[in-house]
Amino acid sequence: MDRKQCCVKVSVQPSRGLVDEKFVVLVQNAFPGFQLTVHAHHQCEDGHGWEAFGHYTADATGTVNVSEDPSLGGTYSGAEPMGLLWSLRPVPGSKPGLRMRKKNVQTPMEITVSVYQGHQTEGFVDQVPLTGVVVERWYMAPGVQRIPITEDGLTATLFLPSGPGPFPGLLDLWGGGGQLVEYRAALLASHGIASLALDYLTPKITMETGKMVDNQYFETAYRVLQQHPKVLGSRIAMLGLCFGTSITLKMAVYSQVVKLRCVVCISGSHVQPVDGNLEQILSFFKKNADKSCFNEDNEVIWRDLLLPIPTDPSLKVDVGRLQCPLMLVVGEDDQNCPAYESAMDMKEMMERAGNSHLLTILSYPNAGHLIEPPHTPHARSSSLRTIGSRHMLMALWGGQTAEHSRAQEDSWKKMLAFLRENLYGGTDPGARLISHL
Numbered sequence: 122m123d124r125k126q127c128c129v130k131v132s133v134q135p136s137r138g139l140v141d142e143k144f145v146v147l148v149q150n151a152f153p154g155f156q157l158t159v160h161a162h163h164q165c166e167d168g169h170g171w172e173a174f175g176h177y178t179a180d181a182t183g184t185v186n187v188s189e190d191p192s193l194g195g196t197y198s199g200a201e202p203m204g205l206l207w208s209l210r211p212v213p214g215s216k217p218g219l220r221m222r223k224k225n226v227q228t229p230m231e232i233t234v235s236v237y238q239g240h241q242t243e244g245f246v247d248q249v250p251l252t253g254v255v256v257e258r259w260y261m262a263p264g265v266q267r268i269p270i271t272e273d274g275l276t277a278t279l280f281l282p283s284g285p286g287p288f289p290g291l292l293d294l295w296g297g298g299g300q301l302v303e304y305r306a307a308l309l310a311s312h313g314i315a316s317l318a319l320d321y322l323t324p325k326i327t328m329e330t331g332k333m334v335d336n337q338y339f340e341t342a343y344r345v346l347q348q349h350p351k352v353l354g355s356r357i358a359m360l361g362l363c364f365g366t367s368i369t370l371k372m373a374v375y376s377q378v379v380k381l382r383c384v385v386c387i388s389g390s391h392v393q394p395v396d397g398n399l400e401q402i403l404s405f406f407k408k409n410a411d412k413s414c415f416n417e418d419n420e421v422i423w424r425d426l427l428l429p430i431p432t433d434p435s436l437k438v439d440v441g442r443l444q445c446p447l448m449l450v451v452g453e454d455d456q457n458c459p460a461y462e463s464a465m466d467m468k469e470m471m472e473r474a475g476n477s478h479l480l481t482i483l484s485y486p487n488a489g490h491l492i493e494p495p496h497t498p499h500a501r502s503s504s505l506r507t508i509g510s511r512h513m514l515m516a517l518w519g520g521q522t523a524e525h526s527r528a529q530e531d532s533w534k535k536m537l538a539f540l541r542e543n544l545y546g547g548t549d550p551g552a553r554l555i556s557h558l
Contacts, residue, residue, distance in 0.1 A: 129157070129251040131236050137257040139311055140230065141495040141533060143202055144256065146187035148236055151179040158195070158237040159187055160245055161205035162212075166224050170212040171498065173197070173205050176240040194240060197523065205234065206258075206496040207526035213243065218504030218515050221497070226307040227267060229257035258496075260304045262311035267303075270317070273341045276324035278303050279317050279349070280310035286351035288315040289358070289382070289544035292342055296363030299323035299508055305360075308494055312537055314358075314544065317346045321368065321399070322508050333400040339368060340378040355382075356544045362387040363458060363490065367402055370438040371395070373445065383543035384443075385536055387450040388490045390463035391438040392427040403508065405436075420502045420517035422456045430459070430466045440467045441474025448481045448539050450532045452488030456519035460490070483535060485528035489520020495530040 130149045138144065151157060160174040175192030177185040188202040197204035211219045223230060235253035237245065261267065264283025270276075278301060282288050291314050293306040299322035306316035319342050321334055347354040359381055361369030366389020372379040375395070393402045412425040431437060440447070449467065451460045464482050471477040485492075491500055499522045504513050520528075 129236055131159075131234060131252045131254055133234055133254055133256045136254070137229070138259070139262060139308065140258045140260055140497075141308060142258075143188075145202070146205065146234060148177070148179070148185040148187075149183065151183040151185070153179060153181045153183055155179040155183065156238075156240050157185065157251070158239065158241045159185070159205065160235045160237055160241075160250070161209065162233045162235070162245070163209060163221075163230065165221060169215055169219055171209040171221060172212050172245065173208040173210065173498075174241070174245070175201070175204055195242070201523075203496045203526075203530075206232070207498060207529070208522060209498040212246075218502070218513075220491075220500040220503035222302070223260060223304045226260040226303050229259045232256050232258065260307040260311065265307065265310045267307070270345060271325070272345065274324075274326045274338070275342055275345065276301055276320040276326070277317050277342060277345075278306065279315065279346070280307050281315050281351055282310050282313045286315070287353045288313060288351060289356035289540075290315045290317070290346045290349070290352040290354075291358045291360055291540070291544075292316075292339075292346060293318045294321065294359070294361040294365030294368055296365050297322065297508060298505055305494060309360075309540075314540060315346070315349070315352045317342060322364075333398070333403075335398050336371070336376070339372050340376060343372070343376075343379045353544075355380075357381055358383045358385065358540055358544055360385045360387070361389060362492075363389055366390065367393050368399070370440065373447075374438050374440065374442050381445050383446040383448070383539065385448045385450065385539065387492050387532075388452060388455055388458055388460045390427050390458055390460065391440055391467055392430060392436060392463060393438065395435055395438055416517060418502070418515070420515045422517050424456050424459050428459050428462060430462055437466070437470075439470070441470050441476060443471070443476060443479060446479045446481070446539070446543050448483065448536060450492055450536065451482065451484040452490055452492055452520055452525070452528060453484060453486045454488060454519040454521065454525075455490040456517040457490040481539065483532050485524070485532070487521040487524035488528035489525050490518040491520070492525075492529055492532055495533050496526070497529060499525045 163171045173196045175195040191200045196208035235250035266281040268279040295302045301320035303318045306318035309316040359369045366386040373384045409426040449464045502517045505516045
């Protein structure tokens, strides 16, 4: 194709938006029937490059609309409006075990969307694109405030939505990798919920003393959120992923301090010594370490650690005592945690106790463990340093990329609706209508 004869253009609308917002990629001025590759490239804060691409054929008007036209090959296929984001993968030659996670939520994720001649699959760095444009994806909407919290020994960050408030609140707990992970809380604040991201496995106090935090640490975090002048203290939720689910369920059922409007648990379990603190729960998990297994790629599978689900009531949170709505988000191909088996057991427990009207289960075939906000690239496995260990492992999380990505989009939409219903809704949580899948 003669570059001078064809001034191909590409546009992305909106060019700046939230990460969970869809965009429209439009290629114009190509020759009818022209074969082209639409390519996305992102350079992470850690310096690693990620790419995704789809193969397209221009229509009779010389146009490709990525939102409607099918990709004929590449990192995704079919009509996938956001395939250029969710199918991002490390560029060839990258080290194994990478997982894309935004560290600094005060800067955007920048993606370069380019158009190449022909159906290309490699060597993009050595080619000159026909055209390209840079788009920005943000976790923090304009006006969202980021406030580091260090009072009372906490290591946390509070994100406040734009506007005068007051807003409902949410305590956001991640899993066994530790660290202060902010991007989900920032995105929730962008949707009107004051969200406190909490580091509970590697907080400053633990790093200084060598001692793990106790249950009071979580109650302190709840109080700090509850007492903030821009937070509606009677309208607070908790959200946990993986190990964060263990803490979330424990607090929701047994704490005399933590009073919640609703709870969301992603890819977790209720199995734990109910009288145990953080250290004792981790020790309980480690006792079952001999149930770990490795696949042919030497990736560790931990889903059997808590199986079979115990019948001993002292070894699982009594969700039959739960008095607020609970949403469980489950990937049926979770290789890290028996989330599906745990959800079925919790359902049975709540049916016996007569509070199953409070339960919503979202269960997704071929979705893995790391169910994240929409359009987050799927990591079937990644390297992980477990708490208390200096060794890096390659953990198998599970999931098939396209199905996992659809689960992320669907569960996020339903989770936001669930949070809004229960945090902004009436005063009697038991009277709310919660539908089952």
